[in-house]
Amino acid sequence: MSSDLLERYVSWRRGRDGDPFRVRIPALGSVLFTGTPEGARELFRAPIELLEPPLPNPIEPMVGAASLILARDGRHKLERALLAPALHRNRISAYGNAIREAARAELDGERTGNPWRPGTRVDARAAARALTLRVILAAVFGIDEPVRRAEYTAVTTDFLESFGPTLFMVPALRRNIFGLSGWERFSAARDRLDRLIDAEVRRRRADGGGGDDLLGLMLDTRYEDGSAITAADLREQLRTLLVAGHETTATALVWALFRLHREPDVLNRLLDELSAAGTDPDPSVLVKLPYLDAVCQETLRLHPPVPIVLRRLTGDFTLRGVPLVAGDTMGISMHLLHTDPAVWPEPRRFRPERFLERRFGPFEYAPFGGGHRRCVGSALADYELRIVLATVLTSVRLRLSPRFARGGAPLSVPHTITVGPRTAITFDVQP
DSSP states (O other): OOHHHHHHHHHHHHHHHOSSEEEEETTTEEEEEEOSHHHHHHHHTSOGGGEEOOSSOTTHHHHOTTSTTTOOHHHHHHHHHHHGGGGOHHHHGGGHHHHHHHHHHHHTTTTTSOOOOTTOEEEHHHHHHHHHHHHHHHHHHOOOSHHHHHHHHHHHHHHHHHSOHHHHHOGGGOSOSTTOSHHHHHHHHHHHHHHHHHHHHHHHHHTTSOOSSHHHHHHHOOOTTSOOOOHHHHHHHHHHHHHHHHHHHHHHHHHHHHHHTTOHHHHHHHHHHHHHTOSSOOHHHHTTOHHHHHHHHHHHHHSOSSSEEEEEESSOEEETTEEEOTTOEEEEEHHHHHTOTTTSSSTTSOOTTHHHHOOOOTTTOOTTOOGGGSOTTHHHHHHHHHHHHHHHHHHOEEEEOHHHHSSSOOOEEEETTEEEESSOOEEEEEO
């Protein structure tokens, strides 16, 4: 089911049944959904010991059972304590110039051989994916040497693309058929990526660890008992960072460009702000621009990376007055939460000014989830989106190709760990 169809369905169900309401999801059974700030508050503030990620999870083959996203019980707390310092806002500020240079390299045609010159038609999704993958490779592994980057890019791209919507949505197809199935292609791609990661970890450990990238920080960090992360667990955490750090920001960037070029007044106001920041401002200046920040927040309001948040209960709990027991699953519809008319006037309209007029609480606005499982990489995603969007807009003038300039927004469908436009949104570079 596409994200748009799901949004329409949950809107219809809440209109018919009120909030909360139940939806039956294949493999998970009946899920009690809420889409109000009050419901989000209750779910995000539920006792940690009562919550775990629901299994089976469609992304487990990609990230692994040890991934922070799927870790359960005390394991989640341990792994989050290991990763959080490496992804703290104070740390990621060091990646500002690398992010900007990655954007400029894409605009210069380093990957395709076709610079973004007037008359060029650009596939925004392909460009955004390549750009964000380059950034995450630099941030995670410190890779910026062309030959090594090309190797990692080819292997990582094959891994990401081999786990398509069919394998994502239909677990029954995850089986071997004499070397001919999509599952076997995916497994082989995952093995190739794992070999690269393992070799990088061995090399770094042989050199004594260290380094300013995320891998170096993770190798130097210790658990409370003084032990280091195992090679197998480190591999799955690094694979998670590649998957989550790549697709989420790429999708948000595409939607931001799409929305801005459908709203000339918004685009012009943002361009004025960027111009006033001066010629070639430092990334630390860009990320503090208020209207740029508002544009990015409004994009994530209308297009949250993950449209639903699910939690499975290990004990009794009550959500919005409905009693639940161990084994039950409850969830938040981000679409409903982010379009609640009591919080968001004109909820369907792309209007960044709303984020300048007031501050929204963590139970009203939660594009990266909330509670103890809020996305640990959200600061990096926010930082990257602002710098890349500003770099693109100040470097080239774009116009949506005729197919996308009018009518409704493209349907959203699952893309690995997030949802994004089903079709490639294209732009024409203007003189």
